Amino acid sequence: MIELFYAPTPNGRKISIMLEEIKFDYKITEIDLKKNEQFNSNFRKISPLSKIPAITDHKNKTSLFQSGAILIYLAELSEKFYEIKNRNLINQWLMAQMGDVGPLLGQHHQFHHYNPGKSEFAEERYFKIAKRIYKDLDEHLSSSDFLAGKNYSIADIAMFPWIARHNWHDVGLKNYKSLSRWYETISKREAVIKGYDCLEKGEKIPKI
Numbered sequence: 001m002i003e004l005f006y007a008p009t010p011n012g013r014k015i016s017i018m019l020e021e022i023k024f025d026y027k028i029t030e031i032d033l034k035k036n037e038q039f040n041s042n043f044r045k046i047s048p049l050s051k052i053p054a055i056t057d058h059k060n061k062t063s064l065f066q067s068g069a070i071l072i073y074l075a076e077l078s079e080k081f082y083e084i085k086n087r088n089l090i091n092q093w094l095m096a097q098m099g100d101v102g103p104l105l106g107q108h109h110q111f112h113h114y115n116p117g118k119s120e121f122a123e124e125r126y127f128k129i130a131k132r133i134y135k136d137l138d139e140h141l142s143s144s145d146f147l148a149g150k151n152y153s154i155a156d157i158a159m160f161p162w163i164a165r166h167n168w169h170d171v172g173l174k175n176y177k178s179l180s181r182w183y184e185t186i187s188k189r190e191a192v193i194k195g196y197d198c199l200e201k202g203e204k205i206p207k208i
Contacts, residue, residue: 002026002074005043005054007033008199010102010161011067015053017195018071018157022078028198068098071154081153093147093155097162101137104129105162105169113168130169137163138176146182160186164196167206174208183208 002019006012006028019026031037031052038050047054047065054065057077064070071094075082082090108126111119137159140147147155163183166173173180186192187205197203 001058003029003056003058005029005031005046005052005056006198007031007038007052008203009033009052010165011051012053013161013164013196013198014067014158015055015070015074016198017161017192018074018081018154020191020195020198021157021189022074022080023191024074024078030199068094068158071158075154081151081157083151083153086148086151086153090148090153090155093153094158097155097158101133101159102162104133105165109165109168112170127170131171134169134171134173134176134179137182138179141178141182152186156182156186160192161196164205166208180208 002024004015004019004026006016007030016028031043033052037043038047038052043054044050046056046063049065051065053067053070054063055070055073056063057073062073064073072082104126107122108130111122111126112130116123144150146152147159160183163173163179164187166183173183187207193205196205
């Protein structure tokens with residue numbers, strides 16, 4: 001049994017989607033970020049930087065934090081979505097999401113969505129970066145079915161929940177044909193739909 005310490009953020013949804021995709025039994029322990037539950041001492045024993053998601057694999061007596069590390073762990077455990085022959089490319093796109101796309105879009109959320117008007121410089125900077133990210137992904141996906149080639153992988157699982165916040169970005173996902181094709185393809189996967197709404201609150205994947 002996998003215990004997922006979760007909040008409904010893009011990083012949290014990476015892991016709930018992955019668990020649905022690999023069909024592992026799991027339970028959710030929700031971490032209420034608004035109540036600062038991520039700073040509780042018991043949670044910090046699992047996630048020392050006070051970040052969700054984290055997991056405990058009770059069968060193997062293993063705990064992990066950081067969404068990219070968790071995806072790799074679950075992929076290796078299940079032997080799914082992490083082809084050995086394509087692992088270098090998958091790793092590159094997974095790290096691109098972890099180190100570039102996620103943090104930069106996260107800053108765009110902070111200044112454009114949560115705190116508009118507080119810093120014109122920051123709003124303009126991260127809006128331009130968001131458009132660059134969309135453009136770069138679109139160009140790449142114009143010649144590739146998925147981020148790491150022909151097959152769906154943990155790189156796509158990592159990237160998808162961030163693009164699913166496209167209605168926060170105000171970039172216009174529909175203007176990016178290849179990125180939109182990729183997004184719609186993944187949006188239709190049963191495991192993605194279920195993992196996106198793993199708390200069963202009726203949350204729907206935003207349409208283009």
